[in-house]
Amino acid sequence: MSNPEKIIRLRTVLARTGLSRSTLYRKMAEGTFPARVKISVHGAGWYESAIDRWIADPPGYRADNDNQRADGEVGHARG
DSSP states (O other), X not given: OOOOOOEEOHHHHHHHHOOOHHHHHHHHHHTSSOOOEEOSSSXXXXXXXXXXXXXXXXXXXXXXXXXXXTTSOBOOOOO
């Protein structure tokens, strides 16, 4: 059985990145931060591996290059 991709919520993302909420959403709109993944009608999160890639290289990160998850499956995040 494959190891499922972990999805983390906003509070965790803010704590790990050190960004403010408004900066995070601005960066998402610019395409310089990973897109959210809808997990329920009123809930969303981020793939942990995408956040890890952003943390590893914030200035070099481009969301349009982040269309593959760590497990090799193509992710179609909408948010």
